[in-house]
Amino acid sequence: MPALDLERHPGHLARRFRQAHTLLWNTVVSEEVTSPQFAVLNTLVGEGGLDQRTVGDRVGLDRSTVAEVVRRLAGRGLVDKVRDPGDGRRSVLRATDEGVRVHTRLAARTARMNHIxxxxxxxxxxxxxxxxxxxxxxxxxxxxxxxxxxxxxxxx
Known part of the structure; x- marks a missing residue:
């Protein structure tokens, strides 16, 4: 069987695109805040008071991944997790003031990265x-x- 033409395989091209995105993200946007972390932060800047599951659904992250992303953002003081005043069994997330500042700085860099x-x-x-x-x-x-x-x- 001859070798496959991987340039016609979407998974191969998606991996190469992801590599280019990661390289640009780390050089243009941030080495400290990852693209998924920015996506969560961006969602919370746009609409705070969401639960973790809703945030994950909005940015396309599974439950375990969004839990780890939120844990890291909270550990850096960029996101707060608080009890929902309407339902004490549920926690909601919000961007902290520092989270909003970081988002503002990275949003401009993200636009530049996307342009490149x-x-x-x-x-x-x-x-x-x-x-x-x-x-x-x-x-x-x-x-x-x-x-x-x-x-x-x-x-x-």
């Missing part, structure tokens, strides 16, 4: 590329949730 990452594409191509990435990612995340439609029905 998407520079090979023309403006119209960027919109199409982001739409396609979002659609494929949404369909893939649907595979994790048993209530989601089967993968074959996603594109139907």
């Amino acid at each position: 990452l998407l520079a090979p594409l023309e403006e119209a191509e960027r919109a199409v590329f982001l739409d396609l990435l979002r659609r494929v990612s949404d369909a893939a995340e649907g595979l994790r949730h048993p209530t989601a439609p089967p993968a074959a029905a996603v594109g139907a």
